[in-house]
Amino acid sequence: MKKNMFWIALAALIIPVLARGFLYYRGVPNQPEIATPDYQALTVSQPPLETPNPAADKEEVKQINGIVLLDYAHTNQYQPAEVQSFSEAIEKRGGKVETITDATSLENKLKYASAYIVISPSGAFTADEIRFVQAFVERGGRLIVFADATRGVIFYDFSSGAPINYSDANAVNPLLSPFGITVNNDYLYNEEEHEGNFRNIFFDEFGKNELTFGLKRVALYGTHSVKSPSGLTLLRGAESTYSSIDDAHDPAQGAAALSEDENVLAFGDFTFLTSPYQNVADNATLISNIADFALGSKQTISLANFPYIFTQPTLQVYPSSEVQLTAETIGAISGLQTALSNLNTSIEVVDETPREGDALILGTFAPSDDLSNFTDPFNVEFDESGETITVKNFGDIGRAGNGLLLFDKNNKGNTLTLLADTTDDLISLLTTVTSNSLSGCVLQGDIGVCSVGYGGSFSTDIGEATAEPTSGEATPEPINIETTPTPTG
């Protein structure tokens, strides 16, 4: 009996406890093991630096020479010191880098440059500038454009404060579109494999070209995508490389492209030229290849390049037998001497027809044996009536008041022949040639016709009324020739 009562008492004691316990607690919760990231094991990625090769440093690179123009006249978003690695590569090859800070000099400078380099401009190129560059490329000059997705100009919206990025793609595309290249207003990224950050990406697929010779992998740092349907994509990203425009991979696009004529090169990035990235992966090799490309221009020298048409340090001036070295003639030649001295070219008057080297031949339309060597290649026919001359592609040209320029280039030297009806006209032609850049002449390839305007009645005596210029004459302007001529081609 007492035993039963004990169990009843125990139950009475426990039931309220169990009831309340069950009211609130329905079991024992699982206690999972909580793992946290192994922070200590995380490491900072290091760039794959190119292994220095002391032997390669000592290796002499091929001396190519030439002048590379570096654009700094379009509010370019870089500091010249940032592209020092590229400048050094140019100089190592005997080339020279000239910075253009005034766009008005572009046309003139392009006459002697091997390449024109444009880096991340934010200022627009004018229609004239684009035309000058097109003509430069058509002559065989090389255009290299580096845009950069990290160098856009950022504005802040006045009302919302939201940043607005004005990409350099806006400025470079009008320059590149005539050559079938487009820089997209985007950036490429790769989340699977990258160089320290998703927007710093490796490229290990290359279009076959000298520009990609010796490359196994390069790293670019915030690059636009570049496409050239008619040209060659030089740097193609892996399939996991996406464009920020559509988060998709486009195998037709890459980070660099070469135009169909292989004279225009566009990169979506220039940070790889800057320190410390120029030594990552094979970037240094790529920079060397770009320098070779820049100096490897085959710009065809024609009269359009005047006055940068001579390649030798000395220009031989040969007055033909019909030309008298009067005081006026000497004066005109001395003017030429002054002009050429600005180009680091000296002149030497010779009394025999030059056989080699650069030469300036002065003559009249009167047929002479010593001029035939210079006029025959151009099929110039002198009318016996003495009224006209016949020039290929020009037809009959009146002798009076016109001057003829014939430019012959060969491996022995470049020769410019100036012919006019009289010595006076010849002096006028020489003065025109000396004082401006043939802007008043009609140029077709290596032949030019200039109106000297005086029709055989030229006189240097300013006091004579007959010296008034006729319409169409280009008024001689002060000498405005850029220094440092570039022997190219």
Added chain:
Amino acid sequence: MNQVDLKWANIRRWLLWLVLPFVVGILIASAIPQPVVGIIRLDDAIYAYTARDMITQINYAIDHPQIRAVVLAFDSPGGTVVDTEAVYMELARLRAKKPVVTAVNGMAASGAYYLSANSDYIYTKPSSLVGNIGVIGYLPPTPIIFEEVISTGPYKLWGAPRDSDMRQIDMLKEGFYQAVMLGRGDRIKVSPEVVLSGRIWIGTEAVNIGIADELGTETDALNKAAELAKVANYKTVDLRELAGIVNTPLPFFIQSPDGVKLPYPIEAGLYMLFIPQLSGQK
């Protein structure tokens, strides 16, 4: 013994063996505490002050056994990396002892999602903003010399070379990713690239791809926390009150002179932070 005595004897016996133990049982039962599910709210960025407040509340929850589970109620764009990590590690201590459930209200972005990933279950509203996994930082300028400022090393003024700063940020991103994967595991249904893309998803999409578990309210979160803690008839308390937090946080975001709060932090640094107005590229 007469009948009356027998009756009293029975009554006494029942009182002694039944009523008294029962009363004692009730008294003992009353000592069993009603379970509590605590709520830790974060309606601000994660930075020194808010992180300290959260850690205080977490420690309170750890130290008080009646708190059986915790719900994190978030409306936060994230914050500094170091403060997020500090809260994250304390949260791991709490989770080892008690279930933690997240209820995303307006937003659990970046650092706030980092913390959410360290919970047992994530509820979100259909249009809450969730994700933005990643790190942002402000690179120092290229070192220059200020003639009027003398320092003892090339990076004394700048902290680090720009390049190494960038790489460190990427390393922090790896830590973030590990935290997400440790917390979510195979519930994540998208690739690591998508997770780390920095995208911010609305709640419904976040659930679809496993960034969150279910659409639901704070009440759902409380019930889930109770379920995981295996408690019922719980009461809910705001741990901020219980932990006695009274201080007013200092401002974290830049305020314009006319009082408008901008989405940019006052100080440069490393952030797990969603900055919604970094857009507008044309």
